[in-house]
Amino acid sequence: MTNSYEYIEASINGNLGQITLNRPKVLNAINRPMVSEILSAMEGFEENEQVRVIVLSGNGRAFAAGADIDEMANDNAIDFELRNQFKDWDRLAMIKKPIIGAVQGFALGGGFELALCCDLLIAADDAEFGFPEVNLGVMPGAGGTQRLTKLVGKTKAMEWLFTGKRISAQEAIQFGIINRMTAKEVLLEETLKFAEGIANQAPLSIRLIKESVLKAVDAPLDEGMHFERKNFYLLFSTEDQKEGMKAFQEKRRPNFRGK
Numbered sequence: 657m658t659n660s661y662e663y664i665e666a667s668i669n670g671n672l673g674q675i676t677l678n679r680p681k682v683l684n685a686i687n688r689p690m691v692s693e694i695l696s697a698m699e700g701f702e703e704n705e706q707v708r709v710i711v712l713s714g715n716g717r718a719f720a721a722g723a724d725i726d727e728m729a730n731d732n733a734i735d736f737e738l739r740n741q742f743k744d745w746d747r748l749a750m751i752k753k754p755i756i757g758a759v760q761g762f763a764l765g766g767g768f769e770l771a772l773c774c775d776l777l778i779a780a781d782d783a784e785f786g787f788p789e790v791n792l793g794v795m796p797g798a799g800g801t802q803r804l805t806k807l808v809g810k811t812k813a814m815e816w817l818f819t820g821k822r823i824s825a826q827e828a829i830q831f832g833i834i835n836r837m838t839a840k841e842v843l844l845e846e847t848l849k850f851a852e853g854i855a856n857q858a859p860l861s862i863r864l865i866k867e868s869v870l871k872a873v874d875a876p877l878d879e880g881m882h883f884e885r886k887n888f889y890l891l892f893s894t895e896d897q898k899e900g901m902k903a904f905q906e907k908r909r910p911n912f913r914g915k
């Protein structure tokens with residue numbers, strides 16, 4: 657299945673829903689319609705039982721070099737407020753299926769923020785992350801100061817946000833920003849392989865693990881523990897729990913159906 661959008665490509669291949677940012681001439685600069693299209697494709701995948709994992713990548717030499725500066729240059733504060741500028745971004749954060757980002761080249765500003773909305777990141781060895789907003793007299797607005805700080809801590813977040821310095825793929829591995837680094841030529845292939853592995857796991861386990869890990873980022877430990885426990889109990893009402901444990905006892909591979 658392939659959907660036609662103006663600024664992205666979206667398709668379903670087997671159990672994977674694929675979204676490719678597609679404005680390569682401007683390094684996939686993220687304009688507002690592109691965010692709406694990403695959200696629309698993701699919400700479509702969310703409702704489609706066939707899709708178990710979402711893969712997000714960029715066409716051309718960048719993942720995304722930030723929000724579209726030309727679109728933003730003449731905006732003012734009231735435009736943002738009245739438009740509720742980040743409402744689509746907020747909904748992206750509510751997608752329950754796992755999202756894996758494949759990053760090559762630049763992931764800057766809004767592009768880095770989009771990458772930070774992914775659950776797992778695989779990057780090419782030429783990937784460069786960063787928040788150059790400070791050089792434009794602004795700052796991140798789609799979660800950059802929050803998600804980066806929660807991920808790497810105050811010290812490095814402050815340094816990278818104050819300086820706008822770019823973070824290499826090697827550094828990104830070191831600070832736990834990305835899961836894996838690959839040669840550029842095999843980035844998508846490796847990401848799809850990784851995604852397929854996750855797509856073969858029990859979908860409801862993956863769904864509730866995602867929800868529980870995200871809870872851990874914000875909630876106090878006792879609240880998170882309580883939340884985890886309820887999700888653990890919930891999985892014992894699934895057919896996949898019966899199947900998974902029966903398959904173990906019968907020494908065969910489980911066939912998970914997401915029910």
Ligand code: CO8
Nearest residue numbers: 681682683685721722723724725726764765766788797798
């Ligand atoms: N917006 C608009 N156009 C862009 C952007 C961008 N963010 N990035 C690159 N382009 C365009 C260039 O203008 C150029 O277009 P043209 O060929 O018509 O001149 C084309 O893409 C290719 O770029 P370059 O020629 O500059 O390529 P280089 O390899 O020389 O440089 C860089 C690549 C270093 C990435 C450079 O393009 C650059 O510095 N880009 C801007 C990076 C940046 O500042 N990003 C942050 C933007 S602000 C932001 O993201 C705020 C987030 C707030 C919330 C998000 C809401 C969506």
